[in-house]
């Protein structure tokens with residue numbers, strides 16, 4: 001079923017079951033957010049993507065990432081109330097991640113350049129804003145190596161039982177989605193250090209560049225049924241080999 | 252117990268058992284609820300059992316170990332039927348005398364009866380005691396009448412009458428009955444129960460669930476525990492009626508592990524219901540299948556929130572999820588799931604048995620029936636009180652509660668658990684119902700009621716509850732997780748004399764965002780204690796900020812203990828009791844407190860018989 005409603009006066013159509021933030025972005029309306037990624041289910045953690053939704057007599061402030069669109073609603077993305085509360089949540093996050101460019105940029109766009117709260121960071125992930133994108137992505141990829149630990153003010157991102165996890169294949173997808181880039185991943189030409197473990201790289205047979213960690217290769221080949229030699233050469237060398245083959249056929 | 256194959260068989264057995272146990276038969280009910288048990292009521296029970304047997308009185312007197320009677324602070328409680336005589340603080344040594352004097356000679360032992368601390372009047376009968384007199388006990392009353400492990404006892408007081416009536420109706424008619432009764436959920440939000448059932452029943456599905464929320468995480472609240480411990484069959488019957496009405500075949504009771512007695516009693520009750528053919532396949536030959544399992548909760552407050560509860564039952568972390576979809580449409584494993592609170596379920600059989608008109612005749616326009624509160628704090632009578640909706644706070648605190656002890660004056664009452672608001676004296680005439688409490692900045696919650704007197708610091712109270720909630724927040728939302736932590740820091744600044752007037756503004760601003768932007772009701776209601784105290788007791792905040800003074804003499808950083816020259820007669824007791832050896836002075840000479848060493852524990856003030864220790 002389609003639903004029809006307005007965002008900042010613009011008439012939009014969407015499918016029932018869609019989330020408001022996705023619909024807004026599709027229509028070119030930007031709503032700032034930190035914990036949203038289209039690849040994983042929204043959880044509404046950062047409380048930055050606030051909007052005002054008017055439905056009949058009722059007006060509510062809500063996060064848009066996990067708000068299921070409804071027919072006939074009137075959405076406003078930039079009211080005084082929205083700005084006020086968004087600024088406060090960003091001020092809270094700025095105290096957690098004072099060094100994060102993304103957080104600082106969003107905060108200053110909301111008029112927040114300093115925070116009235118004491119710094120609040122935890123080791124080994126200073127600047128972590130507990131958006132759980134790393135955990136959700138790791139879960140979605142089927143590894144389940146990361147988890148949240150504790151609750152309330154003691155909540156952290158970490159490894160189950162605080163021990164290096166056998167499930168971690170060293171793919172570093174967590175870092176690639178981390179908005180504050182606070183996860184420590186250190187690569188040498190042959191090894192990757194991540195989450196308390198070292199992973200050997202498979203090196204490209206042609207150029208010797210790292211292709212993928214051994215453990216990640218084993219996981220991908222068995223899970224996705226790829227050919228054994230799939231990761232023997234790196235993407236670059238694979239492409240140049242292919243273009244050479246292609247050239248020999250055409251010319 | 253025989254297995255009943257038809258409703259008729261059950262009905263016949265009920266009739267037989269009710270006739271064989273006339274209402275005026277002689278019985279002794281020893282409370283075996285958690286509170287009385289802690290006071291040693293099981294030994295009292297044992298001595299009764301032996302004494303009755305050896306004297307042959309066991310043929311004349313029925314002895315029962317029952318669930319909680321609500322007046323826990325006076326335990327162990329022994330209630331006698333049909334006379335209604337209540338003995339309190341009974342010790343095993345008292346049993347011989349009770350048997351000789353009361354059971355044999357019919358005499359009252361005055362010293363075991365209740366003396367009102369306010370009026371000094373003595374009361375023999377339970378129903379005359381002010382604590383009970385102001386109550387209207389529908390759900391709790393049954394606790395005192397039955398042995399919770401006996402299905403027959405439950406049948407004697409009319410148990411399963413509601414279910415038998417429901418079986419004669421179409422499921423939609425049952426829902427209609429609940430709707431018309433006006434019953435609203437007792438777990439906090441007060442959602443109309445019948446409407447929720449209708450939504451669940453109306454959602455197309457091959458499988459539906461009914462869930463009993465017995466997580467009860469509010470500190471100090473124990474009404475749900477008392478019902479599960481004291482009358483588990485009433486919950487089973489309520490869930491049976493609901494399952495029949497909504498077409499659910501599976502039931503789950505989410506019960507906290509910290510309630511071992513409740514887990515045990517409910518387990519026994521489920522077994523006997525199964526044996527009697529009241530749970531399982533083809534119940535009473537009607538073709539209706541339904542069974543209940545217990546899911547033990549680990550004790551996180553947030554797991555009482557229904558979407559977190561669902562996650563927890565499914566084996567995930569107890570983190571709330573945005574609703575809609577509501578559980579009644581998509582709950583456990585995506586199936587329609589109707590979640591109700593313990594008290595809600597326990598009320599349902601009464602409605603079916605006695606009819607919606609009877610139920611809706613009790614209470615107010617918008618809130619029907621009765622509600623159980625756990626009345627605690629600075630009040631003469633503490634315990635569980637069940638009152639009709641719409642009774643004023645004053646009637647509860649000063650009627651059933653008997654007012655404030657030690658001649659102190661009332662300051663505030665907090666309703667609704669850790670995230671309820673604190674209402675001042677000027678609001679004591681507020682009728683207690685779902686809507687009025689919210690209008691006044693508090694809430695019904697699950698029924699916690701904490702009374703505070705002049706010696707309570709309202710900033711300290713707000714800080715305490717925020718401290719609890721920041722710990723119990725699931726940690727998902729920035730506003731709730733970090734917001735509450737920051738709010739706690741700011742309130743600590745006030746309590747410790749570091750705050751300025753801007754701090755108060757920031758507290759209000761932050762509280763506004765926590766309320767407006769958190770995902771679940773833990774976050775959105777968490778600021779009630781702060782905003783209500785800021786509204787009604789602002790002067791106390793200001794005194795902390797501007798004068799660096801705690802008017803109630805609670806906040807350690809802002810008070811000093813000194814010894815009054817005039818009153819001190821040098822008895823030396825304070826010096827002996829001070830854990831820090833901070834007090835010096837010769838016998839019969841003025842004593843002095845070394846401020847450097849004093850940790851402000853207040854022990855000197857408590858032990859001084861001459862009122863010589865001053866807090867300022």
Ligand SMILES: Cc1cc2nc3c(=O)[nH]c(=O)nc-3n(C[C@H](O)[C@H](O)[C@H](O)COP(=O)(O)O)c2cc1C
Nearest residue numbers: 436437438464467468555556557591592595772773
């Ligand atoms: C933080 C939080 C804790 C809750 N704890 C409980 C609880 O312990 N018991 C309960 O019945 N409901 C609790 N609730 C309310 C439930 O979410 C739900 O509304 C209730 O179980 C529905 O039952 P009812 O309609 O019979 O009240 C809690 C809600 C929140 C937000």
Ligand code: SF4
Nearest residue numbers: 128129131132134178
């Ligand atoms: S480590 Fe990065 S991705 Fe993970 S929760 Fe923290 S900020 Fe989010």
Ligand code: SF4
Nearest residue numbers: 725727728731771774
């Ligand atoms: S409001 Fe608090 S408890 Fe509720 S989901 Fe958000 S963080 Fe968790």
